[in-house]
Amino acid sequence: MEETFYCPDCNSKLERLYSCGSDSYICNACRKLVSRKTILTEKDVVTKVVELVVKKIAEEKL
Secondary structure, eight states, rough: OOOOOOTTTTTOBBEEEEETTEEEEEETTTTEEEOTTTOHHHHHHHHHHHHHHHHHHHHHHH
């Protein structure tokens, strides 16, 4: 099963393009090429969302 990767800017699923032994990832929402070094896994996206929720709750309590 192929792993799904996500855009670091908008958290949308990336489209994988495979050609001549090379992988490229494109975000159709941002309309840009995403570097392999910056792509997010599903675990990274969940962690990012949880951190944002915790931050939002902390701000509301103040």
